[in-house]
Amino acid sequence: MIVVSEEVAGAQAVVALETTLVAHGFPAGEGVEVGLESEKRVRAAGAVPATIGALDGAIRVGLSPEELERFGPDARKVGPRDLAAAVVQGAVGATTVGGTLAVCRAAGITVMGTGGLGGVHRGFPHPPDVSADLTELARTQVVVVSAGVKSLLDVPATAEALETLGVPVLGYRTDELPLFYTARGGPPVSARVESAEDAARVASAHWALGGGGLLLGRPPDQSLDDVEPLIERALADAERKGVTGQRMTPFVLAYLHRESGGRTLAANRRLIADNAALAAEVAVALTRP
Numbered sequence: 001m002i003v004v005s006e007e008v009a010g011a012q013a014v015v016a017l018e019t020t021l022v023a024h025g026f027p028a029g030e031g032v033e034v035g036l037e038s039e040k041r042v043r044a045a046g047a048v049p050a051t052i053g054a055l056d057g058a059i060r061v062g063l064s065p066e067e068l069e070r071f072g073p074d075a076r077k078v079g080p081r082d083l084a085a086a087v088v089q090g091a092v093g094a095t096t097v098g099g100t101l102a103v104c105r106a107a108g109i110t111v112m113g114t115g116g117l118g119g120v121h122r123g124f125p126h127p128p129d130v131s132a133d134l135t136e137l138a139r140t141q142v143v144v145v146s147a148g149v150k151s152l153l154d155v156p157a158t159a160e161a162l163e164t165l166g167v168p169v170l171g172y173r174t175d176e177l178p179l180f181y182t183a184r185g186g187p188p189v190s191a192r193v194e195s196a197e198d199a200a201r202v203a204s205a206h207w208a209l210g211g212g213g214l215l216l217g218r219p220p221d222q223s224l225d226d227v228e229p230l231i232e233r234a235l236a237d238a239e240r241k242g243v244t245g246q247r248m249t250p251f252v253l254a255y256l257h258r259e260s261g262g263r264t265l266a267a268n269r270r271l272i273a274d275n276a277a278l279a280a281e282v283a284v285a286l287t288r289p
């Protein structure tokens, strides 16, 4: 059911990459470029990218560029609960962080790079929307490198949920959980690290203690400090138009990309690639004794 590419199977240092952001995080066609750029950055740092998704009745670990192109806007968004149905029904299944982590657990991959983790939505418990990314991270021995959590979420509530779940939140050269588009001002991390090697050492110790996943927050190099009012307007527009559930993130991202004159789009692309590069450094560090 899980098909691992030859290149991934033969590699020491592997970084898992998701396909939801390829299919649904960017304007049509651009997501594939973002995915390929992440793969390039992983390779440049000395690791092998394992882009994950469901295709033709199997869960695939490692995709060719042609295969990646099939993850367009029509792909199903596949979280942990959706993997089995996507495989059995032969769907193109774009895995979320949570869906990708479930595959990492089965395939023995210990590092993943992404943009922003899912979490607790604003207004909780109306609706009671908490991403399966959180519970999946808690139970999977993987370091997820991200720029914090998705910008449209309740970030302090998500940080509390991560503490409840026993997930270490490491700050890469920062004391604060990055706010996706903005580097500063987030809730405190549980520990600060200064390098990929530091992060790998903490992860190894956490796993030796029987722990699960860790989040490594990398602040974006270019901070956009005026996005929050736009996010609030996007969420209000979503409410007016009755947009909920899985359609929410693509709606908000498209709104931000449009209303910021493309600035959030450029920032989003860049931070995903930078996170992939740091994830590769962590993967390489984990191969060292």
Ligand code: PSU
Residues within 6 Å of the ligand: 018, 020, 021, 024, 025, 079, 095, 096, 097, 098, 115, 116, 117, 118, 119, 130, 131, 132, 133, 150, 151, 245, 246, 249, 250, 253
């Ligand atoms: N962050 C973004 N854009 C996205 C996502 C995260 O900036 O599209 C995706 C990731 O795949 C993440 C998923 O795992 O959203 C979480 O979705 P949900 O909240 O429905 O669990």
Ligand code: MN
Residues within 6 Å of the ligand: 129, 130, 131, 132, 245, 246
């Ligand atoms: Mn959700």
